[in-house]
Amino acid sequence: MRQTSNHVQFLSVLLSVFLLFPLAGCWSSHEIEEQSLGVGMAFDKAKESMIEKELDAQGEGYTKKNLITSTYQLITPQVASSTTKQGDPQQKSYVNISETGDSNLQMVRELSVRSDTPLTAHHMKVIVISEALARSHSLEQLLDQTLRDNDYRPSCLVLISKGRASNTLESKTAGEIPAFRLSGMVDNSYRTMRILPPMSLIKLESKIQSGSSFLLQNVLSANGEIKFAGAAIIKGKTQKMIGFLNEEDLDGLTWITGKGKGGLVKSFDEKTGQLIVYEIESMKSHIEPHVKGNSISFNVHIESEGRLSENWMVSGNPLKNQFLQKVQKNSEKKVKHLVRNTVEKMQKEYKVDVAGFGNQLRIKRPRVWMRVKANWDQTFSEVPINYDVKLMIKDYGASGSTK
Incomplete structure (x- = not known):
């Protein structure tokens, strides 16, 4: 009888130990205050930032070919807290950081040596690709790393811009986050025929794999203002942009x-x-x-x-x-x-x-x-x-x- 009681006690203790593991939560997680939330991304033909030019001049930059400039729109804890506390109407609710190189993953990782809050892409809303880049590079090449990376949501929208894509991530309206504005505009399709059904990353992947030609919504930008205007034509065989359909x-x-x-x-x-x-x-x-x-x-x-x-x-x-x-x-x-x-x-x-x-x-x-x-x-x-x-x-x- 005593042996049975000891056995029961042992099992109870063992079960209690195992129950501690789920209570530990996500021990590999990082506090949200230590992260920069990426909400928008833009790809342009190469245009180095001042800090990159300085590093290259000193021979201290990393080995790369300057092919693409990636601009990341971030919501950082510092920006969010200062906007909330100060209530400054001129204070932006976001910060844009650009990196130039030939590897998307390397450019993302370089942000870690420029900020104490690394980029996380779980909340990425929109990716904008410039016309110049879409004509010279296939979308399969440009978005390969993004499609492989499970940090990016499959629902993230993809757009084409006439002019520099990074300009679409700028706004003059206080408190406005341009990436949210772009992703929200597609919901106005019940008002006009000039907004295409949203092209998400997951839909784009299927288009690329099918080899068929398709359209991407085109966005114009000027002085912080943007407008959906027509669509870019992507040739199926090359996955490159070949022209535009205008609004009519x-x-x-x-x-x-x-x-x-x-x-x-x-x-x-x-x-x-x-x-x-x-x-x-x-x-x-x-x-x-x-x-x-x-x-x-x-x-x-x-x-x-x-x-x-x-x-x-x-x-x-x-x-x-x-x-x-x-x-x-x-x-x-x-x-x-x-x-x-x-x-x-x-x-x-x-x-x-x-x-x-x-x-x-x-x-x-x-x-x-x-x-x-x-x-x-x-x-x-x-x-x-x-x-x-x-x-x-x-x-x-x-x-x-x-x-």
Whole structure:
């Protein structure tokens, strides 16, 4: 009996010891006050900072080729605490640090010899790549280390900038963090067709692996102000940028894909030249491939419901069906014009499919796709594309006469 009691006591003590281990918490962790939270990153063609130039002049810099300048937007404990305590309207809520070199990992590690709070990338919101760099380097090369590093969240957004990417991480608005501003702007897609569905790191990885051409949202920056303006075209075979779609081209592309959540169509009456604005409430598009022998063609069926939101015509009555039909036809004509121009730019100027025609062919006619996928962009540039557009005005507000 005593032996059994001792055995029970021994097991109880052993169990108590094991229970201490989960209570110890994350013993390999670092206090948040000792970290710099990286929230944004920008890649540009090389431009050395003053401290790097001084070190190079003294022969004390590390061995490297000056190919890329990486700018890291950090929220440090010092910045956060000083902003909170002082309440200075001119105090920035972030700090940007740049490093120049040829290895992304080495540049990140170099921050450790310039600050007592090492960079952590767990909260990285956005990565911006400059046009100049995206034209000369493949995205697979530029983002290889980032995609391998599990510190970066797969949801981190990737954008292209016209001009230096580091400028998009600057702001003149007190208390604003530019990386948060950029990542938050994509949520405005329900207001306009000129914001692409977000391209996260995980989505970008799948695009790179598929070898298909695709688009990245373009952002312009000037004097601390930014604007989403069009999209950069990334060639599938090279993973390099080859050109831009402007804002109207992006309108046309959104109609083709049917992925818009909102926006408007601005047209003008043929007789009076007066402005009419059709506001989109819903849209859908169906891309239908047709194969006859070795010939491939596509039909694009576009439908939308919306409202007459702005009418500068004084001669028409919005409550009359005849007038509404006229407005619908005007708006349909504008949409066809947008689609036609976008298709022409994809097929003739850039010779790339960034609208998903190949994907629909893969789904509907997989055997045909296996035959043409190796050189799809070239094949796509020569296939006929027909489209029909049907808009329906379901709402026209309270303005109008019953006479």
